[in-house]
Amino acid sequence: MDTTAVAKTGTEGKLWGGGKQPLKASYGKLMMWFFILSDALTFSGFLAAYGFSRFKFSTEWPIADEVFNHFPFLHGVDAPMFYVALMTFILIFSSVTMVLAVDAGHHMNKKKVTLYMALTILGGAIFLGSQAWEWSNFISGEYGAVETRSGKILQFANNEGERVALEDVASGEREGLRQQHTESEGLWYMDEKALPEFTLDQIKAGFAANEDLRIRTMKLDENGEKTILDRETSLDYLNNRGIGIIEGANMTKNEYGAPLFADFFFFITGFHGFHVFSGVVILIIIFFNVLLGTYEKRGSYEMVEKVGLYWHFVDLVWVFVFTFFYLV
Amino acid sequence: MAHDTATHDSSSAKKRIWSVFIILSVLTIVEVIFGYIRPRFFVETTFINTPILNWLFIILTIVKAYYIVWAFMHMEHETKGLRRVVVWTAVFLICYLIAILLIEGGYIEEVYTGGHITWDF
Numbered sequence: 001m002d003t004t005a006v007a008k009t010g011t012e013g014k015l016w017g018g019g020k021q022p023l024k025a026s027y028g029k030l031m032m033w034f035f036i037l038s039d040a041l042t043f044s045g046f047l048a049a050y051g052f053s054r055f056k057f058s059t060e061w062p063i064a065d066e067v068f069n070h071f072p073f074l075h076g077v078d079a080p081m082f083y084v085a086l087m088t089f090i091l092i093f094s095s096v097t098m099v100l101a102v103d104a105g106h107h108m109n110k111k112k113v114t115l116y117m118a119l120t121i122l123g124g125a126i127f128l129g130s131q132a133w134e135w136s137n138f139i140s141g142e143y144g145a146v147e148t149r150s151g152k153i154l155q156f157a158n159n160e161g162e163r164v165a166l167e168d169v170a171s172g173e174r175e176g177l178r179q180q181h182t183e184s185e186g187l188w189y190m191d192e193k194a195l196p197e198f199t200l201d202q203i204k205a206g207f208a209a210n211e212d213l214r215i216r217t218m219k220l221d222e223n224g225e226k227t228i229l230d231r232e233t234s235l236d237y238l239n240n241r242g243i244g245i246i247e248g249a250n251m252t253k254n255e256y257g258a259p260l261f262a263d264f265f266f267f268i269t270g271f272h273g274f275h276v277f278s279g280v281v282i283l284i285i286i287f288f289n290v291l292l293g294t295y296e297k298r299g300s301y302e303m304v305e306k307v308g309l310y311w312h313f314v315d316l317v318w319v320f321v322f323t324f325f326y327l328v
Numbered sequence: 329m330a331h332d333t334a335t336h337d338s339s340s341a342k343k344r345i346w347s348v349f350i351i352l353s354v355l356t357i358v359e360v361i362f363g364y365i366r367p368r369f370f371v372e373t374t375f376i377n378t379p380i381l382n383w384l385f386i387i388l389t390i391v392k393a394y395y396i397v398w399a400f401m402h403m404e405h406e407t408k409g410l411r412r413v414v415v416w417t418a419v420f421l422i423c424y425l426i427a428i429l430l431i432e433g434g435y436i437e438e439v440y441t442g443g444h445i446t447w448d449f
Contacts, residue, residue: 023410030410037414044422048429055433059441065363085360089353096349099400103341150449224371241449305402312400316393323389327363328382 032306036313039275043317046271047324050264060152060218062257063226064326066163070137084326087130088318091276094123095315102308105301110290113304117287120311124280131273138265141248145255146203148241153257155216156207157228166247169213170198171206200242207238218257265325272321275314282307348399355388377434 011017065080101116144166146154156164215234219227254262370381398404
């Protein structure tokens with residue numbers, strides 16, 4: 001300020017008059033806040049786009065409780081949301097250890113910063129593993145479905161309205177049209193998508209033979225439940241509309257319903273998971289710096305605080321993803 | 329303001345952290361319980377075309393977001409200026425974005441289901 005050409009500006013003593021730090025935050029922290037703000041807007045854009053598509057297909061959107069109902073070691077047990085709730089707790093708890101590390105940093109307690117940062121990294125790693133498990137369940141699917149000419153999904157249910165898997169509908173063994181060609185088994189090899197394990201004819205034959213089976217469409221009734229057709233309409237839908245079989249989920253098709261559902265799931269949880277991953281990497285770097293005593297020498301643990309801001313932001317985003325993907 | 333928190337005695341800062349953790353956990357548990365039971369009354373009663381169950385989830389989420397930003401990210405110790413720069417910008421832009429996209433999505437749904445073309449064949 002000493003080199004300013006104008007000696008007096010007439011604003012001396014005012015907060016924004018110059019020569020002061022009105023926001024009382026360091027450059028690094030301020031920039032971290034602005035990065036977080038812009039990243040928050042990016043995520044809002046994604047979630048709002050998800051909301052747009054969900055509103056567009058509001059009469060046929062998949063029911064989250066039916067899609068995400070797995071829990072480790074409880075195979076076949078219907079446990080909607082419990083696993084995601086557990087993941088949420090893991091992430092919240094890693095936020096707690098992070099803020100404890102920041103607090104220990106304020107007291108220049110190197111030992112405690114080390115301990116709490118290690119716990120935070122552990123929490124982040126567990127979360128990432130959980131997300132991988134969640135993805136693999138989503139991709140492999142559970143019941144399977146039939147695709148119609150218009151790209152809609154037909155699922156199977158019995159007279160009581162309980163879901164029935166493709167393998168229980170199909171007549172005969174899992175055989176498929178032919179054997180999948182693999183690179184190891186031929187000189188001439190062309191990549192192809194995984195073949196469905198049943199043919200559509202097997203499904204049609206099995207369905208016609210079993211009087212107990214019905215078709216469950218994507219349409220939601222006024223109670224928010226999927227419509228189950230009567231037997232005759234079911235046969236008509238399957239025989240005249242079905243064109244193929246879908247097991248699990250990929251970017252273009254999924255057995256749960258609207259294709260956009262899987263796209264948004266992969267993209268938003270994937271983008272969040274990428275943030276968690278980069279957060280873990282940054283945490284590890286800072287963790288080693290703490291071990292080496294970099295911040296001890298610097299006399300301030302502000303770097304821990306900055307990575308802490310980022311880590312809490314990742315937690316914050318997850319809170320919203322949890323609500324809009326799994327609850328609402 | 330790092331130094332602000334440092335001047336607090338360490339036990340009160342720690343107490344705040346753990347109490348916020350308990351609040352966040354309780355809110356999450358409430359969400360999961362409601363999401364699991366889905367009480368009929370909450371699903372059937374609607375407010376602005378949305379079941380009040382969804383409103384409950386959204387409000388609890390915003391409360392959780394408030395605690396994370398204020399307590400964990402130390403927003404409560406920052407100056408008024410920084411708080412406004414970050415929070416107001418986000419709140420206004422996000423409200424605008426959501427309003428535009430959801431209204432448009434609702435309109436397209438109307439055209440999609442009410443038009444003369446069938447999409448299901």
